[in-house]
Amino acid sequence: MPATQTWVRVGKVAFGRGVFARTNIPAQTIVGEVEGRVILDAEYASAYCIDLGHEMSLEPRAPFRYLNHCCTPNCQLVMTEVEHEDGSPAPSEIHLETLTAIPEGAELTIDYAWSADGAIPCLCGSTSCRGWVVAEEELAKLQKPTRRAPRKSGPTGAVGSTRKSSGKAKRSQSAAPPRKPK
Ligand SMILES: [Zn+2]
Numbered sequence: 001m002p003a004t005q006t007w008v009r010v011g012k013v014a015f016g017r018g019v020f021a022r023t024n025i026p027a028q029t030i031v032g033e034v035e036g037r038v039i040l041d042a043e044y045a046s047a048y049c050i051d052l053g054h055e056m057s058l059e060p061r062a063p064f065r066y067l068n069h070c071c072t073p074n075c076q077l078v079m080t081e082v083e084h085e086d087g088s089p090a091p092s093e094i095h096l097e098t099l100t101a102i103p104e105g106a107e108l109t110i111d112y113a114w115s116a117d118g119a120i121p122c123l124c125g126s127t128s129c130r131g132w133v134v135a136e137e138e139l140a141k142l143q144k145p146t147r148r149a150p151r152k153s154g155p156t157g158a159v160g161s162t163r164k165s166s167g168k169a170k171r172s173q174s175a176a177p178p179r180k181p182k
Contacts, residue, residue: 004032010063017066018107025102034094036060054089069133070109072126074100116141
């Protein structure tokens, strides 16, 4: 059995599928490589695809295709840049690594860190939930344009400073595949 399958299995969640620990997984464990189809199209987008940089995306296969987002994830994707022998960029390798120890039966999650233009409301249930499936640094973009007036507002209620602000330190940029700087 491949190493990945000794650690995880795909299971059902309320809104689809998720990846669950088959056994207790220690922190900082490489659970496996995220494999799939590499797509050479800068405009490519799908619900599951991972930005590999260099205008490449990865359409992951199971089990990691079914990794769900959480605003306080217990795993992160680690990207290893790969080059062809001539020095030109090859599709990066992506591995899933645990951030914390994960008990048997618990769901493995990552921070999708989407850009604001693709964000959807987040239902992760974390006490630190940002409210949107979006990168922490993109959150401000969502809060301004989409801010709605409260339904019931007193004379002073309609205007206010942004309520939500996440004061916690960003753990790691590699928690989700970042847009690669040129
Ligand atoms: Zn959330």
